[in-house]
Amino acid sequence: MEQRDLPWIMKNSAGTQIERRDEPYFDAALRDELEADLMPKYPNRRAATLPVLHAVQNKVGYLPYQAIEEIAAFLETTPAEVLDTASFYDQYMTEPQGKYTLWVCHSLSCELMGQPDLLGRIQKKLGVGPGETTDDGKFTLRTAECLGSCGTAPCALVNDVLHETIDTDTFLRSLDDLN
Amino acid sequence: MLETPVLCKRIPTWPWGDPADRAYVDYDAFVDTGGYVALKQALDMEPKQVIDAVKSSELRGRGGAGFPAGLKWSFLPPEDGQRRYLAVNADESEPGTFKDRLLLDFDPHQMLEGIAITMHACRLDTTYIYIRGEYHAQAKATQRAIEEAYANGIFGKNSKLGKINDRWPECVLHRGAGAYICGEETGLLESLEGKRGWPRVKPPFPAVAGAFGRPTVINNVETLAMVPPIIEHGAEWFKSMGKGRPDGAPPSVPASFGPKLYGVSGHVNRPDVFEDDLGIPMSTLINEHCAGMRNGKAYKAAIPGGISMGVLGPDEMDAELDFDIGKKHNCLGLGTAGVIVMDEDTDMVMVARNIARFFAHESCGQCTPCREGTGWMYKILLRIEQGGGTTKDLDLLLELAGSMGAMPGTTICGLADGANWAVRTILNKFWDEFASRVSVDRSVSLPVVGAGH
Ligand SMILES: Cc1cc2nc3c(=O)[nH]c(=O)nc-3n(C[C@H](O)[C@H](O)[C@H](O)COP(=O)(O)O)c2cc1C
Numbered sequence: 001m002e003q004r005d006l007p008w009i010m011k012n013s014a015g016t017q018i019e020r021r022d023e024p025y026f027d028a029a030l031r032d033e034l035e036a037d038l039m040p041k042y043p044n045r046r047a048a049t050l051p052v053l054h055a056v057q058n059k060v061g062y063l064p065y066q067a068i069e070e071i072a073a074f075l076e077t078t079p080a081e082v083l084d085t086a087s088f089y090d091q092y093m094t095e096p097q098g099k100y101t102l103w104v105c106h107s108l109s110c111e112l113m114g115q116p117d118l119l120g121r122i123q124k125k126l127g128v129g130p131g132e133t134t135d136d137g138k139f140t141l142r143t144a145e146c147l148g149s150c151g152t153a154p155c156a157l158v159n160d161v162l163h164e165t166i167d168t169d170t171f172l173r174s175l176d177d178l179n
Numbered sequence: 180m181l182e183t184p185v186l187c188k189r190i191p192t193w194p195w196g197d198p199a200d201r202a203y204v205d206y207d208a209f210v211d212t213g214g215y216v217a218l219k220q221a222l223d224m225e226p227k228q229v230i231d232a233v234k235s236s237e238l239r240g241r242g243g244a245g246f247p248a249g250l251k252w253s254f255l256p257p258e259d260g261q262r263r264y265l266a267v268n269a270d271e272s273e274p275g276t277f278k279d280r281l282l283l284d285f286d287p288h289q290m291l292e293g294i295a296i297t298m299h300a301c302r303l304d305t306t307y308i309y310i311r312g313e314y315h316a317q318a319k320a321t322q323r324a325i326e327e328a329y330a331n332g333i334f335g336k337n338s339k340l341g342k343i344n345d346r347w348p349e350c351v352l353h354r355g356a357g358a359y360i361c362g363e364e365t366g367l368l369e370s371l372e373g374k375r376g377w378p379r380v381k382p383p384f385p386a387v388a389g390a391f392g393r394p395t396v397i398n399n400v401e402t403l404a405m406v407p408p409i410i411e412h413g414a415e416w417f418k419s420m421g422k423g424r425p426d427g428a429p430p431s432v433p434a435s436f437g438p439k440l441y442g443v444s445g446h447v448n449r450p451d452v453f454e455d456d457l458g459i460p461m462s463t464l465i466n467e468h469c470a471g472m473r474n475g476k477a478y479k480a481a482i483p484g485g486i487s488m489g490v491l492g493p494d495e496m497d498a499e500l501d502f503d504i505g506k507k508h509n510c511l512g513l514g515t516a517g518v519i520v521m522d523e524d525t526d527m528v529m530v531a532r533n534i535a536r537f538f539a540h541e542s543c544g545q546c547t548p549c550r551e552g553t554g555w556m557y558k559i560l561l562r563i564e565q566g567g568g569t570t571k572d573l574d575l576l577l578e579l580a581g582s583m584g585a586m587p588g589t590t591i592c593g594l595a596d597g598a599n600w601a602v603r604t605i606l607n608k609f610w611d612e613f614a615s616r617v618s619v620d621r622s623v624s625l626p627v628v629g630a631g632h
């Protein structure tokens with residue numbers, strides 16, 4: 001962002017242009033599908049915000065601001081309201097993500113059962129910390145709160161696949177097999 | 180000890196079966212083993228009779244608060260022909276808790292049958308199952324079961340339930356997106372409406388004005404799964420299990436009847452979900468169900484039911500896991516019965532820091548004592564863990580923790596009470612360990628005016 005003559009204003013929200021492209025992210029095919037299958041399940045359109053965000057993020061990989069505007073138009077609400085909701089939840093991303101997101105649980109049962117070693121060695125292998133993406137765009141590392149797999153700790157989600165009772169060596173090797 | 184499994188009837192679980200044999204139970208297999216019989220019985224009863232049956236069983240909510248289910252249902256206003264909702268709480272995000280997951284993964288029809296009975300009893304036309312976003316496989320299994328139930332006339336057009344509020348009954352799976360606070364019942368409703376999951380100020384309670392401003396019942400997965408066996412076998416059967424009322428207590432005192440799913444994790448040999456009577460001693464759970472402590476270590480501490488409940492100390496291994504545990508053992512309660520066991524090598528400062536970090540991350544930020552308090556507790560505990568703490572920090576922690584929560588009356592919801600009890604009980608029960616990790620505070624408070632002369 002360009003620096004203006006008011007250095008204490010960190011974020012020039014009013015003047016910021018969002019990136020746009022001609023082709024919509026939330027295309028007609030997906031809109032028609034959701035209109036037919038999803039919208040009849042809810043008494044008002046805004047209630048479909050979470051499932052629509054999931055559907056668009058699944059397709060695009062993240063939620064660009066242009067997509068947020070398109071979703072708002074579809075839900076007949078404002079982009080501010082959609083972004084307000086999207087920014088509240090850990091799973092929605094407004095920035096591009098790695099091809100694989102590793103969610104390493106660091107809640108109590110997992111920390112007791114070896115999560116610090118697991119996370120430390122993943123960081124060392126990938127050269128990134130939680131919240132960061134590798135330079136080749138392959139992996140984004142994240143920490144997660146309890147994944148409901150406490151009896152089979154430590155655990156991590158790789159995208160939507162849950163790995164349980166993780167042995168660090170085996171897990172690190174399995175990352176090499178992903179392409 | 181429970182003689183035959185109830186919720187784990189079709190889910191192999193120690194001591195009745197081998198967890199390695201667990202597999203998804205589909206509609207046909209469910210019906211072949213007695214499934215949907217209770218629904219048939221319930222449909223032959225008047226809705227009010229069904230509510231009365233659940234009331235007399237004294238079934239208490241399995242989601243954490245232990246509120247009597249039948250009583251909750253009876254708070255609904257009379258029907259007015261408009262929509263009324265059932266919101267199923269499958270948000271299961273309390274660290275240490277993975278019991279609902281067992282039902283969702285392998286035998287979701289139990290919950291669906293409970294849902295159908297509850298819709299009939301309470302005249303609810305639409306159900307939303309709010310499942311946490313991280314439960315990908317569980318969402319698939321549940322969706323599959325819902326589709327089977329539609330195909331077999333449980334929900335949808337021409338459902339066995341008939342029209343409710345002049346609508347065919349519907350059951351919808353709604354996926355969350357990673358926010359613990361959406362397990363709080365009104366946070367769940369806000370999230371269901373497409374908003375951030377900010378808990379609502381109560382009253383009005385959801386029974387009166389819940390989802391979309393309409394009367395709504397909210398129950399946990401396990402609570403609903405318990406309804407069909409109660410209808411089928413009766414309240415007396417249900418009350419023959421569990422702990423019953425404390426000695427000499429009048430019938431108005433809520434009791435701990437029935438079986439319960441216990442999820443055990445941490446330093447034990449066989450961590451898993453087990454089904455047993457409410458009120459079994461924790462030592463039985465650890466020594467028998469879990470085949471003892473791992474690596475021959477000694478027991479040091481345990482969380483009785485999710486980290487919000489606080490901690491049980493070294494001399495509380497025999498604590499009976501029932502709804503009265505809070506009063507007897509100075510913790511918040513039984514919670515979700517997700518037991519986290521810790522051995523002698525466990526660093527309790529680390530445990531407190533981990534828990535405080537969880538609450539600081541998951542506080543929704545509406546109430547200042549919770550938003551700021553959880554954040555500062557985390558920072559102070561991190562400082563103590565890294566060796567920079569002073570004795571003053573310990574007092575400050577107790578003061579901070581004790582001031583936040585819906586029970587002290589400073590916050591909207593119970594998340595802050597969880598942070599309060601967790602930090603306070605760990606500190607109180609392991610005071611010496613904390614004291615040995617901090618240095619004596621040597622700073623001197625000088626009067627501000629005239630200081631420096
Ligand atoms: C911060 C917070 C988180 C909660 N999370 C859950 C949850 O994940 N699952 C659940 O069933 N209940 C949860 N509850 C309890 C619900 O508010 C509510 O009491 C429960 O769903 C009611 O169902 P029951 O009566 O069948 O137990 C939570 C409560 C609080 C205060």
Ligand code: SF4
Binds near residue numbers: 543544
């Ligand atoms: S107590 Fe905490 S989590 Fe609950 S509403 Fe207030 S800020 Fe949000």
Ligand code: FES
Binds near residue numbers: 105107108147
């Ligand atoms: S603490 Fe990691 S899955 Fe529950």
